[in-house]
Amino acid sequence: MTRTAIIRTDVSDPEAVAASIRPDNTASITTTVDRPENGPDQVVTTIERDSTSGLRSTLDDYVVNCAVADELVQLAERHTTSTHE
Template identity: 60%
Template sequence: MRRIEIRTTHDDPALVARSIAPDNTPEMETRTVDERVVTTITRDSTGGLRTTADDYVVNLAVADEVAQLSDRQTTPNHE
């Protein structure tokens, strides 16, 4: 078995974790620790691990961008 743990920092880690969790496979676990989203991925092969990690990082980037846009829409503009 191959395993990787990916830790990323976000302004709203709980929102990002909730956003990406539906895309997780049974071999993935996403949780929040302090200001971080922590995801553990386990696969039988290195190639499978690499492919899953790559897909996860793309999903994570989209979830983070959406969370940031959502925050901008709900935060009053005081300019």
């Protein structure tokens, strides 16, 4: 039996965060950007594993990776946005 988790994440720049996360994906992980008509764009990741413990471990890694990617995107944005006239 396969265990599945779908994670929807609101982040500062969904395209950049998704692009940062995708290289770590295995064949059983997909990461996309959802653009709902009403609501913010979100990173959507689906993870499938054969065991609950494997799913939990992968989810834990994903949450950390997503948080770091979002933080780096925000940091890069602050450094590329000019505050000088």
